[in-house]
Amino acid sequence: MTNLQKEIMNIKKDKNIKILAHNYQTYDIQQIADYVGDSFYLSKISQELDCDTVVFCGVNFMAETTKMLSPDKKVILANEEAYCPMARMISPDDIIKFREENPDYTIVSYVNSTTETKAYVDVCVTSSTALKIMNQIENKNILFVPDENLGNYIAKKIPNKNIKLWEGYCNVHDRVTTEEVYDLREKHPNALLLVHPECREEIVNLADFAGSTSEIIKQAKESSNDEIIIGTEVGVLDYLEATVPNKKFYLLSKHLVCPNMKKTKLEDVYKAVSCEGGREVVIEEELMNKAIKSINEMIRLAE
Numbered sequence: 001m002t003n004l005q006k007e008i009m010n011i012k013k014d015k016n017i018k019i020l021a022h023n024y025q026t027y028d029i030q031q032i033a034d035y036v037g038d039s040f041y042l043s044k045i046s047q048e049l050d051c052d053t054v055v056f057c058g059v060n061f062m063a064e065t066t067k068m069l070s071p072d073k074k075v076i077l078a079n080e081e082a083y084c085p086m087a088r089m090i091s092p093d094d095i096i097k098f099r100e101e102n103p104d105y106t107i108v109s110y111v112n113s114t115t116e117t118k119a120y121v122d123v124c125v126t127s128s129t130a131l132k133i134m135n136q137i138e139n140k141n142i143l144f145v146p147d148e149n150l151g152n153y154i155a156k157k158i159p160n161k162n163i164k165l166w167e168g169y170c171n172v173h174d175r176v177t178t179e180e181v182y183d184l185r186e187k188h189p190n191a192l193l194l195v196h197p198e199c200r201e202e203i204v205n206l207a208d209f210a211g212s213t214s215e216i217i218k219q220a221k222e223s224s225n226d227e228i229i230i231g232t233e234v235g236v237l238d239y240l241e242a243t244v245p246n247k248k249f250y251l252l253s254k255h256l257v258c259p260n261m262k263k264t265k266l267e268d269v270y271k272a273v274s275c276e277g278g279r280e281v282v283i284e285e286e287l288m289n290k291a292i293k294s295i296n297e298m299i300r301l302a303e
């Protein structure tokens with residue numbers, strides 16, 4: 001560990017701070033985090049934390065979800081400018097208008113949405129829970145927002161549902177091209193290709209496996225294959241290279257680097273644990289009471 005990492009470890013211990021980091025954070029941040037995982041894992045962990053303050057290393061909607069699930073704790077987003085562009089591709093006004101025009105639809109939102117949007121939808125899902133949750137919705141008519149690629153991936157698995165898709169996208173995963181897949185397949189013909197369903201359908205169709213970040217990590221670790229192409233954000237590849245040294249990992253595309261996830265640096269984490277930086281998450285009570293319902297429903301249906 002570097003001196004800065006050691007200092008962060010000492011401060012968080014002294015101040016009873018827990019650090020949560022998404023899998024897409026750089027590996028030096030994953031190393032000093034108490035918990036590292038995908039959105040669903042971090043949401044679940046948020047409810048069980050025994051600490052006064054949480055420093056969140058990820059993007060703003062994730063820190064806001066943590067705050068909603070741990071309202072009595074101080075939650076600090078380590079880099080105040082880290083946000084998910086896809087979360088801004090749908091607004092509460094869009095949801096209100098759709099409901100007025102389509103009152104017989106259940107509205108499902110990917111957790112990558114703003115707290116304001118979450119306040120108007122019926123249930124949230126993560127990529128690891130979407131299929132399980134949407135299978136349990138009794139209504140045949142579902143609107144899925146905002147990620148069209150993930151929604152399409154789930155819709156194909158449950159053809160009995162009438163699923164409308166919003167035209168949002170992740171500007172990282174959506175940029176992967178079929179040419180990049182063919183190129184990597186040619187260079188590494190024995191490698192297993194694992195992709196995230198935020199990638200476009202033609203990429204998912206060419207993969208050996210599609211799943212959430214935690215499912216990709218599990219597959220990569222448990223597969224007997226010792227060469228693996230990673231079709232999700234580079235933070236997952238960094239983690240696998242550091243923790244599974246006997247296998248070879250290749251990044252599917254140079255585009256798989258999320259600029260917002262990479263805004264958080266170790267220096268930001270140091271400032272956040274020292275109470276000299278980051279942004280404390282504050283959510284107005286009425287908004288929180290409305291938005292938490294779709295999060296709680298997600299956790300209930302995912303159990």
Ligand code: SF4
Nearest residue numbers: 084085170171172258
């Ligand atoms: S990887 Fe995509 S979905 Fe995830 S935070 Fe970055 S832009 Fe948003």
